[in-house]
Amino acid sequence: MSTPADIAAQPLRDRPDEELLTINMGPHHPATHGVLRLLVTLEGEVVRSCKPVIGYVHTGIEKTAEDKAYWKAIPVVERMDYLAYYFNAMTFCNAVERILDLQVPRRAQYLRVIHLELNRIMSHLVWLGTSALDLGAISMFWYCFREREKVLDLFEQSSGQRMHTRYIQVGGVIEDVPPGWADKVRAFCREMPRRVDQYAALLDRNEIVLRRLRNVAVVDEETLLGLGVTGPLLRAAGNPWDLRKAQPYSCYDEFDFRVPVGTVGDNYDRFKVRLAEFYESVKIVEQALEGLPEGPFITDDRKVALPPRHELSTSMEALIHHFKLVTEGYRVPPGEVYAPIESPRGELGVFLRSDGSAKPARVHMRDPSFVNLQVLPHMVQDGYVADLIASLAMLDPILGGIDR
Amino acid sequence: MPDATGLELIAQDIREADPDAVLDTVFFRGRATLVVEPRAIRDVLETLRGKGYGFMASLHGVDYWPEEPRLGVIYELLDMDSVDRISVKVRVHTDRPHVDSVTDRWPTADHQEREVFDMFGVVFDGHPDLRRILMPEDYEGFPQRRDFPIGGEPVIFTFNEDHVPGYPD
Amino acid sequence: MEIERHHSQDLLRGLSEEDLERHVEERVLTTTLDRALHWARGNSIFPMTFGLACCAIEMMAIVGSRVDVARFGFEALRATPRQADLIILSGRISIKMAPIIRRLYDQMLEPKWAIAMGACSSSMGVFNNYALVPADKFMPVDVHVPGCPPRPEALMHGIVKLRAQVLGDPDQGWRERYRAAGTEEVVDAPVEGAQADNVFVGRGGETSGA
Numbered sequence: 001m002s003t004p005a006d007i008a009a010q011p012l013r014d015r016p017d018e019e020l021l022t023i024n025m026g027p028h029h030p031a032t033h034g035v036l037r038l039l040v041t042l043e044g045e046v047v048r049s050c051k052p053v054i055g056y057v058h059t060g061i062e063k064t065a066e067d068k069a070y071w072k073a074i075p076v077v078e079r080m081d082y083l084a085y086y087f088n089a090m091t092f093c094n095a096v097e098r099i100l101d102l103q104v105p106r107r108a109q110y111l112r113v114i115h116l117e118l119n120r121i122m123s124h125l126v127w128l129g130t131s132a133l134d135l136g137a138i139s140m141f142w143y144c145f146r147e148r149e150k151v152l153d154l155f156e157q158s159s160g161q162r163m164h165t166r167y168i169q170v171g172g173v174i175e176d177v178p179p180g181w182a183d184k185v186r187a188f189c190r191e192m193p194r195r196v197d198q199y200a201a202l203l204d205r206n207e208i209v210l211r212r213l214r215n216v217a218v219v220d221e222e223t224l225l226g227l228g229v230t231g232p233l234l235r236a237a238g239n240p241w242d243l244r245k246a247q248p249y250s251c252y253d254e255f256d257f258r259v260p261v262g263t264v265g266d267n268y269d270r271f272k273v274r275l276a277e278f279y280e281s282v283k284i285v286e287q288a289l290e291g292l293p294e295g296p297f298i299t300d301d302r303k304v305a306l307p308p309r310h311e312l313s314t315s316m317e318a319l320i321h322h323f324k325l326v327t328e329g330y331r332v333p334p335g336e337v338y339a340p341i342e343s344p345r346g347e348l349g350v351f352l353r354s355d356g357s358a359k360p361a362r363v364h365m366r367d368p369s370f371v372n373l374q375v376l377p378h379m380v381q382d383g384y385v386a387d388l389i390a391s392l393a394m395l396d397p398i399l400g401g402i403d404r
Numbered sequence: 405m406p407d408a409t410g411l412e413l414i415a416q417d418i419r420e421a422d423p424d425a426v427l428d429t430v431f432f433r434g435r436a437t438l439v440v441e442p443r444a445i446r447d448v449l450e451t452l453r454g455k456g457y458g459f460m461a462s463l464h465g466v467d468y469w470p471e472e473p474r475l476g477v478i479y480e481l482l483d484m485d486s487v488d489r490i491s492v493k494v495r496v497h498t499d500r501p502h503v504d505s506v507t508d509r510w511p512t513a514d515h516q517e518r519e520v521f522d523m524f525g526v527v528f529d530g531h532p533d534l535r536r537i538l539m540p541e542d543y544e545g546f547p548q549r550r551d552f553p554i555g556g557e558p559v560i561f562t563f564n565e566d567h568v569p570g571y572p573d
Numbered sequence: 574m575e576i577e578r579h580h581s582q583d584l585l586r587g588l589s590e591e592d593l594e595r596h597v598e599e600r601v602l603t604t605t606l607d608r609a610l611h612w613a614r615g616n617s618i619f620p621m622t623f624g625l626a627c628c629a630i631e632m633m634a635i636v637g638s639r640v641d642v643a644r645f646g647f648e649a650l651r652a653t654p655r656q657a658d659l660i661i662l663s664g665r666i667s668i669k670m671a672p673i674i675r676r677l678y679d680q681m682l683e684p685k686w687a688i689a690m691g692a693c694s695s696s697m698g699v700f701n702n703y704a705l706v707p708a709d710k711f712m713p714v715d716v717h718v719p720g721c722p723p724r725p726e727a728l729m730h731g732i733v734k735l736r737a738q739v740l741g742d743p744d745q746g747w748r749e750r751y752r753a754a755g756t757e758e759v760v761d762a763p764v765e766g767a768q769a770d771n772v773f774v775g776r777g778g779e780t781s782g783a
Contacts, residue, residue, distance in 0.1 A: 030652035060704035082627035145637035228512025366462035555703025
């Protein structure tokens with residue numbers, strides 16, 4: 001049986017009964033993980049070229065954020081990459097804190113880390129459920145969403161909202177965790193590794209999943225680096241670049257965890273890398289809970305963070321600060337910052353330019369999925385259409401981040 | 405980040421090759437920025453690649469209105485081996501918003517330059533496929549410029565519900 | 574039971590022959606048939622897998638096992654609009670996507686319903702800017718579910734309300750406003766070499782009646 005590469009080696013004029021067919025996949029398509037449109041040129045079942053067309057959920061988040069005060073821009077920016085909402089808020093707050101040169105208390109940093117890693121687990125759960133759904137292992141969807149409900153319960157207990165929680169604020173977090181929350185998180189961490197073992201047992205030893213993912217869509221590391229790809233895709237190709245280790249932020253250097261790295265760079269490696277990241281995230285959460293320091297959960301600088309409510313009835317300065325912060329917002333000195341963090345999909349950064357007023361002058365989110373999408377044509381070149389679906393699932397695009 | 409002296413040394417190296425390429429160096433909160441002439445961007449990026457900054461992390465577009473030159477493009481470079489970041493900024497006027505494209509040497513700039521074109525109107529000469537990426541193909545105007553109105557619909561209160569066109573149907 | 578029978582006998586005693594016949598036909602038989610039809614329809618709506626943005630993740634959560642939409646018969650999510658009854662607009666509608674959604678809605682077969690889930694599809698939500706359009710501007714929406722994103726329980730509440738509406742036979746005449754009654758894809762002139770028998774050639778631009 002000739003492989004697609006053999007067929008491609010013959011010139012097209014020697015194959016008169018084959019011709020190129022350009023079809024349009026999406027924007028409404030069950031397997032495109034959102035409204036992604038792919039213009040795919042097929043020769044039989046083999047993909048000869050693939051051009052992604054995006055913009056179908058472009059929301060003008062950056063322009064809206066320029067219209068709002070820094071405090072009010074956090075919920076807007078959160079809705080960009082809608083599975084990693086803590087990360088969006090974290091990178092924005094990181095950038096503002098850097099321009100303000102603000103110190104975040106250690107307890108707040110640990111709480112941020114706990115929520116970020118729980119969000120990473122939740123994002124990978126949704127990825128696993130929807131990818132298995134695309135491959136045909138439909139029941140994985142229900143198992144992953146069952147675990148996701150547990151994580152969302154934890155988020156609801158700590159902040160009141162399941163998604164888009166505006167928990168991370170400039171200077172810390174919005175409020176302390178309720179008593180008993182740490183025990184619930186520990187209980188979750190105790191059972192999570194067993195669950196991931198069960199998912200691995202379902203998928204990793206399944207002949208069909210292995211045949212569909214092994215040695216499919218191999219992209220070498222040099223192409224990935226040229227295209228600016230980061231995150232699990234780059235780590236699957238063998239490059240251990242992880243911003244939590246390379247440029248630690250928010251006390252990540254105090255935790256002991258490993259970074260899973262693949263060898264071949266095929267779809268199977270991407271799958272395994274994300275599966276291994278579950279265990280590492282659970283380890284980080286456990287360590288953060290063990291070492292959670294006492295202290296304030298937001299900075300004491302009243303020019304930036306709201307004073308506690310009980311002070312409003314006794315202290316005049318607190319009342320004035322509250323009033324100024326809520327009506328106009330704090331002013332940020334002029335400057336430009338680029339502050340990247342490691343989101344579940346790669347390097348998520350925000351370029352923040354402030355001009356001295358209470359509203360940001362430019363918020364540009366460097367979204368990992370937007371840059372990672374450029375590797376899709378390389379992944380699916382000369383492969384089958386079915387492998388295109390699997391590759392798209394392993395790429396883990398989130399259209400909210402791509403289109404902003 | 406290269407510290408302030410490292411940044412000055414890099415700027416000096418670039419000035420030796422091309423005397424008026426570097427307009428300014430900025431070091432703010434640990435972030436090093438080189439402001440360069442738009443015509444020299446490709447050579448400056450190649451020089452920085454030679455110094456080890458081989459990964460382009462991001463490409464941003466900025467509108468500096470009302471300061472002139474108004475439109476800015478910022479390239480974020482990363483050195484993975486020594487974990488170093490440096491930024492390069494070019495600024496162009498709206499009446500001649502042309503910058504050389506760097507897509508052939510840095511493939512990651514493909515979609516990102518299209519986004520800057522779409523949102524700000526900066527034309528990248530030499531880009532393989534410069535069309536709008538986020539807005540519809542036939543959209544007129546460059547949405548993220550500061551003088552482009554934010555759009556949207558007015559919030560309807562009792563004082564303006566009679567004056568809002570189209571409400572109620 | 575006894576009381577009901579007496580009540581209907583009272584009603585029938587006041588009518589004459591033809592009126593009686595007509596009354597029986599219209600009220601008793603047809604109503605029961607209609608009600609049976611609506612009962613069947615309401616308990617087996619096929620939603621379309623149509624997710625746009627953040628609300629789509631909560632919509633996937635109602636398919637999950639905690640808030641199980643399969644209890645109401647909504648289990649069969651169909652990707653193609655030709656086989657779906659309900660489109661849940663989960664997420665923000667950008668100006669590039671709006672004509673596509675309208676086309677999908679037109680491709681759905683009558684009877685069809687639409688739920689605008691979340692604040693963004695009902696009214697642009699958090700983002701009042703150039704890039705979005707609320708769903709009411711280009712398609713009829715039956716139920717709006719507020720929230721950003723609405724909890725899965727909130728979406729279930731909206732779906733249960735829609736189901737109650739379907740079971741109770743709502744008057745769908747208001748759809749005339751959007752020229753959405755009986756919409757199918759109509760072309761004005763025959764396409765060269767068209768073999769498909771689902772391409773209807775319209776006469777003078779009129780749509781085929783509902």
